[in-house]
Amino acid sequence: MAKVERETRVSEELLRDFFREMLLIRRFEEKVEERFRAGELPGFLHVAIGQEAVAVGVCRAMEEGDVFGSTHRAHGHTLAAGTHPNEVMAELYGKLEGCSHGYGGSMHLYDVERGNLGANAVVGGGLPSIVGAALAFQLRREPRVAVAFFGDGATNIGHFHESMNLAQLWNVPAVFVCENNNWAESTPRSQHMPIDDIAKRALAYDMRAMKVDGQDVEEVYVSAREALDHARSGEGPVFMAVETHRLVGHYIGDPQVYRPKDEQRELRATQDPITKLRERLGLSDDDFEQLDREVSEIVEESVRFSKAATDPKPEDALKNVYA
C-alpha cells in the first residue's frame, strides 16, 4: 500500500460519489426503520441517520488492508466500507447470506474481507482489540492502520483509557474516531463528562488530536486521510473528535422523552449532512431525484434479496463456537 499524497481538497467527482453513498445509507436506514416497525426485523436496532458523513468520510479514506471496529450503530460504517447492501440487510433479517451469516445481527456486523472486524455492542468493548490489531501491523512492519469507531459515551469507560494509553505508549498505527453526537443513549454530554471539549481526552496521553465537523464529509475525509497517513507513517495514533448529530432516537422506537422536541427539528433543518452536501454540490432537483431513485432501488432490492434469502437451520446455532 503506497503512501498517499495528503489532499487538501476533494474533487467534485469524489464528493458526488460520497453524496450517493451517504444517501444510500440514509435510505437504507429509513427502510430499516420501516421494516422494523412492520415487524419484519428481530432484535433491536440503532440507525445512523445524521452520522452518514462520518462513516463515509472515514471509511472512504481507508486503504485496502486497513481494518476497523464498529459500534452498535454499525450499518453506516459497514455500508461505507463496501459491504453490499444485500448482505447487510440480509444480516438484519437473520439470514445465512448476511454479512455475519445470521450469527451477529445489527449490532455485530462483520466483513473481515473488507476490513470490518466487527461491530461491538459493549460500548467501548472493541477498542482494546483495535490497539491489538495495530500492534500486529507494527510487529509485522505492515503499512496498515486499525481504526476504532466509538461515541462520546464510550470515552467514560476504562477500556477507552487503557486503549488510548497503550496505543500512544507503543506508538501503534491506530486512529480513534470518536463520533461525538452528544448523547450516551438518553444521557446528554453535560451529565456524563466534566469537560466540554472531548478532544482534551487525548491530551492526557499526549496523543495527537483533531477536531472535525462530522456533518461536513469533505472535512471528515480530509482529516481522516491525514490521521491515517500520520498513523501509517509510524508517527503514532491519532484521536479524531468528530462532532456529529444523531437526528433520530437511540434505537428505533425511542420516544426520546429526554430530548427537547424542537431540538431534533432544528438539527434536521441545519445539521443534516446530506442537505449540506447537496447545497455544496448545487445538485438540481432532477439530479437529486435520479440519484435518490437509484439508491432507493438498491435498498428495495436488498429487502427483496433478504426476504428470499436462506434461514439458518436451528442447529446451525452450534456451529462456529470453536475454530
Add this chain to the structure above:
Amino acid sequence: MPSLSYREAVRDALSRAMRDDPDVFIMGEDIAEMGGSMGVTQGMLDEFGPERVRNTPISEIAIAGAGIGAAMQGMRPVVEIMYEDFLTVSMEQIVNQAAKHRYMSGGQLKVPLVIRTQGGAGWSPGAQHAQQLEAWFVHVPGLKVVYSSTPTDVRGLLWSAIYDDNPIVFFEHRLLYGIKEEVPEEIEPIPLGKARIHREGEDVTVVATGPLVHMSLQAAEQAEKEGISVEVVDPRTLQPLDEQTIVESVKKTNRCVTAHEAVTRMGFGAEVAAVVQHQAFDWLDAPIERVGSKFAPLAFAPVMEQYVVPQVEDVLQAIYRTVGRDGD
C-alpha cells in the same frame, strides 16, 4: 532426560514457540526485566528482545484486548495476567470479545490467544491474590480452559494451546512452580481434551486438578495402606473435557470423588459429578463426594487459610466416605 521445574517447563514451551514462530510473542505486567512476578519469563527479554517480550502497563482490559486484536490478525500472542484474581478486570474482554468473535462473525474470524494466569492459596496472600476461578471460564462457550498439574503436562499443554486456533485461559498454580520432573528433550504436545490417569486403582476414582492432583496421589497412598485402591485422574483440560476417560474410570471403580482447590459450591467438581451421574448412574455404589474450599474468601491468617482450602486429609476422608468407612 532433562529435569525441569514447572516454572521452567512453562518458559521452555514459550521460548521454543518463539524461536520457531515469529507470530508468537508475550506480553504482560512485569514480564520483561523482572521476568514475571513468578519468575516464569526470566531471561526471555535477553533472548527475544523488548518487541516480543512486552512489559505492559497495569491494564488488564488492554492486555487481554490487545492480545485478542493481534490474534485476530493471525498472530499467536500469549498474554500473562499476573494473578487470576485480576482476570476479573479482563472479564469483559475474555467473555464478550475473545469468546465470541468467531461466533458473531459467523466463522470469519479466529482468536488464537492464550491467556496465562496463576493463582492458588497456601502462602497467605489474602483474599485478592489466590482465588481459583477456573470454573467461571468453563461456563463460557467459545473458550477453552486448561489447568496443568505437572511440568510435563504444563509444557505439552501450553505448546498445544499456543497452536490452537481458539482463545484459551491457561491456569497455572503458584505452589506448583517449584516442582520438578524429568521431561523428554523434545516437547511432546498434549492434545487439549485428553485426561491423564496418574495412578490406576480399582475402588475409587478421584478426579482432581492442580495441586489437588498431588494431594490426591498422597491420599491414595495412605488409602492403599487401608486396602483401598484409588485411581487418580487429572482432566488437564476442563474445556473440552475428556468425559470418556472419567466415565470409564468410574465404571471400573464404581465410586467417584472430585477434588479441586476452588470453592466447592459451583466448582468444576459439580460438573464432573453431573457428567458421572448421568453417564454412569447404574455403576455408582455411593454418592459422589466433592472436595474443595469451604465457602469463604481466603483469610490472611495462615490457620484460617489452611482451614478453608482442602488438604490431603480432606481427600482421604472423602475417599473413606465413598467406601462407607469412617476414617476417624
